[in-house]
Amino acid sequence: MSFVKGLKCRECGRPYPKEALYVCEYCFGSLEVVYNYEKIKEALTRSQIESRPKNLWRYRELLPIDGKPTDGLTSGFTPLIEAKNLSKALGVKELYIKDDSTNHPTLSFKDRVVAVALSKAKEFGFDTVACASTGNLANSVASQAAAARLKSYIFIPADLEMGKVVGTLIYKPNLVAVEGNYDEVNKLCSEVATKYRWAFVNINIRPYYAEGSKTYGYEIVEQLGWKAPKHIIVPCAGGSLITKIWKAINEFKKIGLIDHGHTKIYAAQADGCAPIVKAIKENSDIIKPVKPHTIAKSLAIGNPADGYYAVGTVKESGGSADSVTDDEIVEAIKLLAETEGIFTETAGGVTLGVAKKLIEKGKIPKDESIVISITGNGLKTQEAVIDRIGKGIKIKPTLKDFEEKMRR
Ligand SMILES: *Cc1c(COP(=O)(O)O)cnc(C)c1O
Ligand SMILES: [Zn+2]
Numbered sequence: 013m014s015f016v017k018g019l020k021c022r023e024c025g026r027p028y029p030k031e032a033l034y035v036c037e038y039c040f041g042s043l044e045v046v047y048n049y050e051k052i053k054e055a056l057t058r059s060q061i062e063s064r065p066k067n068l069w070r071y072r073e074l075l076p077i078d079g080k081p082t083d084g085l086t087s088g089f090t091p092l093i094e095a096k097n098l099s100k101a102l103g104v105k106e107l108y109i110k111d112d113s114t115n116h117p118t119l120s121f122k123d124r125v126v127a128v129a130l131s132k133a134k135e136f137g138f139d140t141v142a143c144a145s146t147g148n149l150a151n152s153v154a155s156q157a158a159a160a161r162l163k164s165y166i167f168i169p170a171d172l173e174m175g176k177v178v179g180t181l182i183y184k185p186n187l188v189a190v191e192g193n194y195d196e197v198n199k200l201c202s203e204v205a206t207k208y209r210w211a212f213v214n215i216n217i218r219p220y221y222a223e224g225s226k227t228y229g230y231e232i233v234e235q236l237g238w239k240a241p242k243h244i245i246v247p248c249a250g251g252s253l254i255t256k257i258w259k260a261i262n263e264f265k266k267i268g269l270i271d272h273g274h275t276k277i278y279a280a281q282a283d284g285c286a287p288i289v290k291a292i293k294e295n296s297d298i299i300k301p302v303k304p305h306t307i308a309k310s311l312a313i314g315n316p317a318d319g320y321y322a323v324g325t326v327k328e329s330g331g332s333a334d335s336v337t338d339d340e341i342v343e344a345i346k347l348l349a350e351t352e353g354i355f356t357e358t359a360g361g362v363t364l365g366v367a368k369k370l371i372e373k374g375k376i377p378k379d380e381s382i383v384i385s386i387t388g389n390g391l392k393t394q395e396a397v398i399d400r401i402g403k404g405i406k407i408k409p410t411l412k413d414f415e416e417k418m419r420r
Contacts, residue, residue: 014078015052019043019219022321030078032136032211034218042317043219045076053267058238061269068124068227074263075227076220077131083156084127086116088227092235095384097351102371106381108241109348110232112388113356118155118179119389120148120310120357121228121253126156126213128224133211139163140210144201146194146249146310147176148388153213154183165210167197172309175392193304195315214250218317225253229260232383233270240264240273242380243331245367247280247359247387248288249311251322254279257385258325278376279326279333280366282306282341282358285314288322292333297323307338307396308358310388332375336365342400344368345390355390363387 019028023041034043052073064070068088069081091111099107112121126149133141142165143153150166157164166180170189180187190197198215205212213221233240240261246254254277261273281289284306287299299319304312316322326333336344341361348364349355356364367384370376390397407413 015048015055015073016076016078017046017048020046030076032138032216034216045219045223047074049263049266056267056269058234058269061234068127068224068231071227071230074223074230075128076223077128078135081127081131082134083130083160084123084224087123087127088115089231090115092232092383093352093354095352098348101347101351102368104371104376104378104382106379108232108236108381108383109352109354109386110228110383111354111386112228113354113360113386113390117159118148118151119392120152121225121387122148122152123156124227125149125221125224126152129153129211129213129217129221130156130160130162132217132220133162133213134160136211136217138209138211140165140208142201142204142208142210142212143167143214144194144198144212145214146312147172147392148310149214150180150187151176151392154180154185154187157185158183167201167204169194169197169309173393173395175394176309179392194313195301198313198317222252222256222318225256226260226263228253228385229257230264232257233261233264233273236381238270240270240275241383242274243276243278243376243382244385245278245280245363245370245376245383246385247311247363248322249313249316249359251279251288251316251318251320253385253387255318255321255325258329275329276331276376277325277329278331278366278370279322280363281333281335282308282311282362283335283337284308285312286335287314288316288319289333289335291319291323292326299323306341306358307393308341308362309393310357310359311362332370334366334369334373334375336362336369340365340369342397345397346400348386349390354386356386357388357390357393358396359388360386360390361396
């Protein structure tokens with residue numbers, strides 16, 4: 013049984029049927045999934061959710077598929093870690109890491125959106141899936157398409173990190189490396205999508221795909237004992253995840269699973285690609301596209317599709333935004349590793365770096381609950397840190413050499 017009513021234009025509100033549509037033909041606004049929340053409220057309880065398998069489908073009434081989920085049966089329900097050591101380092105009282113660097117199967121939060129997208133693509137009868145990606149989406153679509161026996165076409169900027177390229181090619185997709193940045197890749201894909209009958213997860217089935225991100229927010233609330241935190245810091249690329257975490261908290265309120273969701277949401281970007289942060293700081297809702305130049309390649313989207321809504325989310329929640337230099341990104345990656353034993357990718361360095369900055373500036377109070385969104389794994393972006401972590405000592409296999417070299 014499905015609780016999805018259909019789609020609706022985010023701008024003019026016009027309704028659309030549950031099809032592979034993504035843009036309003038009247039005003040070119042993007043489309044969004046509409047649910048029957050009254051029915052969900054009657055059907056879904058905390059204990060019911062708790063009794064289900066520990067994957068993202070435990071919230072299936074709030075996800076946009078009609079039949080049984082077929083993908084992502086092991087994705088989601090990643091750890092929420094109480095970060096005691098890091099909280100000391102930052103001088104705050106109650107700090108958590110939501111750790112999607114361990115998400116299954118490809119170690120980033122993108123496994124959530126792809127799980128929903130591929131389940132939906134199969135419902136629609138597609139035999140080929142595709143995406144425009146900054147890296148993690150490429151990994152996840154290639155992997156999950158292989159497992160689902162779907163053909164896949166993956167478009168990436170040609171200069172991605174080795175870990176992201178290998179972590180895509182291994183699944184034998186059709187990988188297309190485009191000589192250009194993500195925004196150029198995305199523009200090309202929009203043209204390809206109109207010509208070929210493929211399910212482009214982040215283009216023509218984007219309304220469904222994007223809903224998968226909500227599960228990151230649902231899990232945080234459930235894992236905190238059905239309580240929304242006071243502050244969440246979220247990395248932004250296209251700006252979708254941040255809006256969906258906000259939507260998740262508000263949906264839980266709407267269907268009575270939590271009493272209040274007084275959460276403030278903070279946007280994190282790299283200095284070298286911060287169009288969303290810039291708009292927030294200038295108190296504008298106009299996103300001025302930029303040409304990205306940062307080591308945080310997974311976040312390097314200069315013209316973010318959901319930028320406008322990301323700005324709206326931050327404003328509505330009462331949060332704020334900041335950005336960090338490449339140097340601060342590396343320092344933050346190291347800080348997380350050295351305090352909590354978690355190796356995150358450059359996007360995680362952005363999030364922690366910005367969290368640190370906002371705490372130091374007094375924008376996030378030190379005595380309230382804070383969640384830092386760690387969305388990807390450091391083994392995929394080793395280039396970023398390889399020159400900054402020292403070297404182990406090299407010795408001959410003798411106790412004498414060991415003790416001699418140790419003394420230095
Ligand atoms: C894609 C991505 C994001 C940002 O997602 P958007 O929804 O596009 O803002 C954050 N972190 C990582 C590691 C990603 O791959
Ligand atoms: Zn419209």
